[in-house]
Amino acid sequence: MGLDRRSFISLVAGGVAGSLFTPVIWKTLDDVSIWTQNWPWIPRLQYGEELTFPALCKLGSDAYGVKVKTVGGRPVTAEGNPDHPLSLGGICPLGAASVHLLYSPSRVKNPKLKDGSSFKDITWAEAEELLAGKIREAGSNVAMISGDETGSVTDVLSGLVGKAGSDKSFFMPGESAPAAAALAMLGGDGQVGYDIENANYVLLLGADALGSWGNVARNGKAFSASREKGVKFVYVGPAQNGTSAVADSWVPCNTGTEPVLALGIAAVIAGTSRDRSSWPGFASFAKFVQTAYPLDKVAEITGVKAAVITGLAQELVRAGRPLVLTAAEAGQGLGAFELAAGMSLNMLLQRVNAVGGVRILPWAPKVVEAAADRKTMFANDLVAYLSSVADGGAEAPALLMVYGANPAYALPNLTKAQAAMDKAGFVVSFSSFMDETAAMADLIMPDSYAFERLDDAYSPYGSGQPNYTVVAPVIKPVFDTRPAGDVLLVVAAKAELDLGFESFEDVVKAKAEALGADFDEMVEGAAWVSEEFPAQDLALWTTPLQELAVAAKDGKSLALAPVQRLKIGSAKIAIPPFNTNAIRFDEMLGNDMYVLLNAATAKNLGLKKDDAVKIASSGGECKARVRIFEGVMNDTVVAPLGLGHTAWDAFSRDKGDNVYKLLAADTEAESGLSRFATVRVTVSKA
Amino acid sequence: MQAKEFKVKWGMLVDLDKCTGCGACTVACRAENNLPPEADAANKLRTNDWMNIYELSNEKPFPDHEVAYLPRPCMQCGHPSCSTVCPVVATLKDEEGGIVSQVYPRCIGCRYCMAACPYHARYFNWFDPIWPEGMEKVLTPYASARPRGVVEKCTFCHHRFMAAKEQARMNGEDPTELAEDAYIPACAEICPTGAIKFGNLKNPEHEVSKLAASKYAFRLLEKLGTDPQVYYYSKREWVRKLGDNYLKNAKGGEHV
Numbered sequence A: 001m002g003l004d005r006r007s008f009i010s011l012v013a014g015g016v017a018g019s020l021f022t023p024v025i026w027k028t029l030d031d032v033s034i035w036t037q038n039w040p041w042i043p044r045l046q047y048g049e050e051l052t053f054p055a056l057c058k059l060g061s062d063a064y065g066v067k068v069k070t071v072g073g074r075p076v077t078a079e080g081n082p083d084h085p086l087s088l089g090g091i092c093p094l095g096a097a098s099v100h101l102l103y104s105p106s107r108v109k110n111p112k113l114k115d116g117s118s119f120k121d122i123t124w125a126e127a128e129e130l131l132a133g134k135i136r137e138a139g140s141n142v143a144m145i146s147g148d149e150t151g152s153v154t155d156v157l158s159g160l161v162g163k164a165g166s167d168k169s170f171f172m173p174g175e176s177a178p179a180a181a182a183l184a185m186l187g188g189d190g191q192v193g194y195d196i197e198n199a200n201y202v203l204l205l206g207a208d209a210l211g212s213w214g215n216v217a218r219n220g221k222a223f224s225a226s227r228e229k230g231v232k233f234v235y236v237g238p239a240q241n242g243t244s245a246v247a248d249s250w251v252p253c254n255t256g257t258e259p260v261l262a263l264g265i266a267a268v269i270a271g272t273s274r275d276r277s278s279w280p281g282f283a284s285f286a287k288f289v290q291t292a293y294p295l296d297k298v299a300e301i302t303g304v305k306a307a308v309i310t311g312l313a314q315e316l317v318r319a320g321r322p323l324v325l326t327a328a329e330a331g332q333g334l335g336a337f338e339l340a341a342g343m344s345l346n347m348l349l350q351r352v353n354a355v356g357g358v359r360i361l362p363w364a365p366k367v368v369e370a371a372a373d374r375k376t377m378f379a380n381d382l383v384a385y386l387s388s389v390a391d392g393g394a395e396a397p398a399l400l401m402v403y404g405a406n407p408a409y410a411l412p413n414l415t416k417a418q419a420a421m422d423k424a425g426f427v428v429s430f431s432s433f434m435d436e437t438a439a440m441a442d443l444i445m446p447d448s449y450a451f452e453r454l455d456d457a458y459s460p461y462g463s464g465q466p467n468y469t470v471v472a473p474v475i476k477p478v479f480d481t482r483p484a485g486d487v488l489l490v491v492a493a494k495a496e497l498d499l500g501f502e503s504f505e506d507v508v509k510a511k512a513e514a515l516g517a518d519f520d521e522m523v524e525g526a527a528w529v530s531e532e533f534p535a536q537d538l539a540l541w542t543t544p545l546q547e548l549a550v551a552a553k554d555g556k557s558l559a560l561a562p563v564q565r566l567k568i569g570s571a572k573i574a575i576p577p578f579n580t581n582a583i584r585f586d587e588m589l590g591n592d593m594y595v596l597l598n599a600a601t602a603k604n605l606g607l608k609k610d611d612a613v614k615i616a617s618s619g620g621e622c623k624a625r626v627r628i629f630e631g632v633m634n635d636t637v638v639a640p641l642g643l644g645h646t647a648w649d650a651f652s653r654d655k656g657d658n659v660y661k662l663l664a665a666d667t668e669a670e671s672g673l674s675r676f677a678t679v680r681v682t683v684s685k686a
Numbered sequence B: 001m002q003a004k005e006f007k008v009k010w011g012m013l014v015d016l017d018k019c020t021g022c023g024a025c026t027v028a029c030r031a032e033n034n035l036p037p038e039a040d041a042a043n044k045l046r047t048n049d050w051m052n053i054y055e056l057s058n059e060k061p062f063p064d065h066e067v068a069y070l071p072r073p074c075m076q077c078g079h080p081s082c083s084t085v086c087p088v089v090a091t092l093k094d095e096e097g098g099i100v101s102q103v104y105p106r107c108i109g110c111r112y113c114m115a116a117c118p119y120h121a122r123y124f125n126w127f128d129p130i131w132p133e134g135m136e137k138v139l140t141p142y143a144s145a146r147p148r149g150v151v152e153k154c155t156f157c158h159h160r161f162m163a164a165k166e167q168a169r170m171n172g173e174d175p176t177e178l179a180e181d182a183y184i185p186a187c188a189e190i191c192p193t194g195a196i197k198f199g200n201l202k203n204p205e206h207e208v209s210k211l212a213a214s215k216y217a218f219r220l221l222e223k224l225g226t227d228p229q230v231y232y233y234s235k236r237e238w239v240r241k242l243g244d245n246y247l248k249n250a251k252g253g254e255h256v
């Protein structure tokens, strides 16, 4: 055809005005539009019966119920599940993209064995034999890492490790572990939850509760409902985020010093006339906070004005049903003392095990005998262990099994973590995706994806009440993958380690039974919820009180505020293909991510908008560009976690840089847990 | 041009005091309407985002700075600028409900409508819709995949409207009297904070009609007289003020 598209368009545009009134042109135009719309492949829509199935989404730090819509048996979209206590019909941007991940270009389609610098395909039988052999060889020198705090697969894996005689069962870092340790410091025992729904004043110390922290979907619903009830939300943190955008106010506070603010507020409250002398631990606590945290000192450390601190204290006291929620901006990295600081404020306000306050949930029942229980696992510190392996302080495991986690990408002290994994004799990854850990593993036993397997979740961290969810597969595995829970039981049997269960379904049934839940009803979609909270005998700090360690300002370095934005992924998942469009142009330029500085800070450093910079800490270095954003504290740089993948696919690989490299951890003396919420960095022109 | 009046006028109201800018609506919209994944979508020059989220700033320095997030679907204008300039009448507002339609097979890709739309709500398909291998299996049956070379936009998930009408007819109900929850677009349904409300602006029972009448409600660029069916809501005065010149202040979406 002699007419190209451009000249055709100008022809039509020029001639059309006069001809619109004749009907002839319509037919012609419809025909011509067919050849202007030249494309090689037209996806045919397929129709069929529409159904919805309850399913679980564990892509963020949370685990909540979704509904997967299927058409003719094909899952097409995911929606919130109005019947699930942690969804209430809401969903996060990862849940919204969850169905497409079934066919992500990063799916591992069959078992793979490392072969030089690449992988070769092997059969499931070969993979299972191989792993069973490795288990027998390794003896008790095995370790496991799980990224799933809520599911029973973790129990099976930990059971296998326990049966082999090892206590090296670890979780990826999060806030469950320091929260449990914090509760123990106050004499309590259990899982910490927050009854946001029934609070009438919510003070969010660092917690990006509506963006990435805790049960995001549920938090969103609770926030939405409380708007109508006039509940006040106050966000305290170093930078504005999704939560602060809708909160009633934002109180800028230096990165990671929110717990100091909590103790400062506590000091003000303790100094009020109300008689609390009969409360266990009050006298020494009051004395401690009033001496260690006088207003001017707290104002100096946190950057929050003294008047604002007393104002917050007064509002909390007046509120009636206030709730204080302490967390790191990125949902990890705070120490136990720091979380205990926020918790003690709730205690001072008499908000523990109260409606609209902090709730203490019972631990999940233990059904796999040889497994470490949650409390023990939370006390095992992965960052410290891997750092010690890297430094030669601890023996490298002969066999390291990783499930539902990506430690080669998402750990603080990352270089050491990677070095430790390199030192491990044999690394097995149970992952649905070719993530960084799978890419460096010796054996990949691809786990079936969320909607292809039976799965369960007991009370994700932050849940306001005990809850348990069981979901059946929505579809058969689309590739040659198998659910890790079943694979582990087969391998255990082959290695002659009896875990007491033949199938993963039996494990879940046992857990449901232990909870008094009905398995059959649950797989149909009913969630189990309980209102039983173990009684607690709390005292205001039973461990020695000590001042919180705060990274010292040196006038040269900046405080790093790492943040999570679920739309770009989490510690577990890279940017899903459908989510790249949710990245704004001021969040990424080409493949460069933006870090945020306010104008004053940028000026001090001689930096302008879009400048390429190098950010360095004692942990490592990152590259980025500068965006001037006035919603950031002075001398603070905000950087997004979740970018800079080296594995995965075109939708996430090489986009931005991995901010985990900057997270250098230290060890909290009393609890032995790693903390990395207050890292200092230098920012210089690249 | 005189706007056509409809008995039913579907409207959306986005409460900017509830939107956290999370992006769930953007993702849900893509999934529902079969927009293909785009690897380099941070570069907005050639992207296709029916539902785009802008970051608004009060432009004050730290610590007085504030942000708000503004999700932007097609405004389904009462006086659409796009349809008046379309040489082939591929876009029209002529159906009960007042949704501006876009007839893809008729679109010749001249992009006059894009130039005319003051909201940047229309997108040109620069590329063939390519799904990673196998991912085409998640295509919904609701919206045919559009070819390269046409302009497309948000339709208030028109297919859900059709399905709701169909359902009403099957139940022997009046399809012009749909209940508030009978027809909800994907973005409104998925929003975790319930920031997006949807309903018939002409039905006093529907929440949108009440909220749209509030003094805190506003529409974008009202002075242009496009009469949008998308309302925004904010108790923050600076946010409302930006409504009339948001292009100057918006951060994001400098697409062509």
Ligand code: SF4
Pocket (backbone or CB within 6 Å): B018, B019, B020, B021, B022, B023, B024, B025, B026, B053, B069, B071, B190, B191, B192, B193, B194, B195, B196
């Ligand atoms: S889903 Fe809701 S909260 Fe999230 S960006 Fe969209 S409108 Fe805002």
Ligand code: SF4
Pocket (backbone or CB within 6 Å): B028, B029, B030, B032, B033, B050, B051, B073, B074, B153, B154, B155, B156, B157, B158, B185, B186, B187, B188
């Ligand atoms: S109404 Fe439907 S088409 Fe329009 S933005 Fe929302 S989800 Fe997308």
